[in-house]
Amino acid sequence: MNIKPKRIITKASITAGIGDALNARSFLVEYCKQKNIPRKNIEIYTEKYWWMFEGLGFTKNILRTQMVGLTAYRNFGKYDLPKIVDMDKCDECIAKNAGIDYTFDVRTPFQDFGPSGIQLPPRYVTLNTGYGDLSGRALDPNYIATKQWPLTHWNALVKLLNVPAVQIGAGLSPKPVYGTVINLVNRTTMAQTATIMRNALFHIDMEGGLVIFNQHLGGKSVVLFGPTAIENQGRSFNLNLRAGTCTPCYEWGTHKYSLCERKEKLLCGAHCMKDLTPEYVAEQIYKHKWLKRTLTK
Numbered sequence: 001m002n003i004k005p006k007r008i009i010t011k012a013s014i015t016a017g018i019g020d021a022l023n024a025r026s027f028l029v030e031y032c033k034q035k036n037i038p039r040k041n042i043e044i045y046t047e048k049y050w051w052m053f054e055g056l057g058f059t060k061n062i063l064r065t066q067m068v069g070l071t072a073y074r075n076f077g078k079y080d081l082p083k084i085v086d087m088d089k090c091d092e093c094i095a096k097n098a099g100i101d102y103t104f105d106v107r108t109p110f111q112d113f114g115p116s117g118i119q120l121p122p123r124y125v126t127l128n129t130g131y132g133d134l135s136g137r138a139l140d141p142n143y144i145a146t147k148q149w150p151l152t153h154w155n156a157l158v159k160l161l162n163v164p165a166v167q168i169g170a171g172l173s174p175k176p177v178y179g180t181v182i183n184l185v186n187r188t189t190m191a192q193t194a195t196i197m198r199n200a201l202f203h204i205d206m207e208g209g210l211v212i213f214n215q216h217l218g219g220k221s222v223v224l225f226g227p228t229a230i231e232n233q234g235r236s237f238n239l240n241l242r243a244g245t246c247t248p249c250y251e252w253g254t255h256k257y258s259l260c261e262r263k264e265k266l267l268c269g270a271h272c273m274k275d276l277t278p279e280y281v282a283e284q285i286y287k288h289k290w291l292k293r294t295l296t297k
Contacts, residue, residue: 008037009028009031011045013044013045017209022212023212025049025056026107029056029108031098035099043060044060051190107215107218108216110216113192116191116195124164124166125161125163125164127204128208128210129151130172145270146226146273147226148270149273149276150274153277153278154278157278157281158179167184169210202222202290203220206223207226221238222281223241224241226276239288241284243275245271246272249272
């Protein structure tokens with residue numbers, strides 16, 4: 001690329017959600033590799049994500065001051081590198097800002113976390129029905145989490161799949177999904193979650209952090225898209241699904257709605273997620289041969 005950054009990245013602050021932190025981890029590894037920069041030359045401040053950087057050779061910094069913020073929607077360091085606007089894809093914008101070749105499809109593997117210590121079926125899929133804190137408003141009755149897939153849809157989907165499902169995740173998750181489901185929400189460590197996901201046939205989720213985590217574990221995911229764009233956040237090896245209802249409406253820097261929006265502002269009621277039916281999702285899973293259909297008498 002013919003774009004030369006003004007300065008080299010030397011500091012990074014990893015403070016957003018787990019998905020953004022994983023993107024930053026992948027980006028920094030690629031950045032050091034392509035720029036031929038020792039990883040120890042980059043200081044990282046993070047309150048809760050050092051576990052994903054440990055062992056990679058970066059330098060831990062306990063001071064947050066004068067750190068460059070690294071999140072996908074902020075172009076991985078807009079204060080340290082020249083800002084390029086009007087980019088349709090976050091990864092292209094990140095790459096041009098940094099002067100490297102980078103794509104969200106890059107996998108930055110994790111080590112083997114060992115056995116989970118949890119007895120599970122020999123064949124299963126994992127699913128995550130929850131969401132992050134979303135600025136502390138996700139439980140406010142005046143707001144709607146716009147990426148949320150309805151619980152009734154989850155209940156219907158697991159009945160349509162001919163394999164047991166293991167429900168994982170943490171934080172603000174709805175009631176357990178019914179059917180052939182083992183509920184491990186808020187009951188596992190990240191190391192246990194990693195092992196459970198690694199041994200699954202695939203993962204099912206809304207667009208978010210565990211999808212990206214599964215990517216770097218070497219897995220693939222069925223991703224349910226709504227307000228965010230497949231063109232921006234989709235990975236080529238995943239099964240990316242969406243309804244045809246006015247999607248997407250959320251784009252980084254120019255979003256019409258936030259990921260947790262006031263009900264009176266969100267006139268559509270997040271129909272993009274409601275209109276993505278469990279029947280369509282199941283049909284696509286079978287159509288793309290991620291599961292084999294079971295013949296019924």
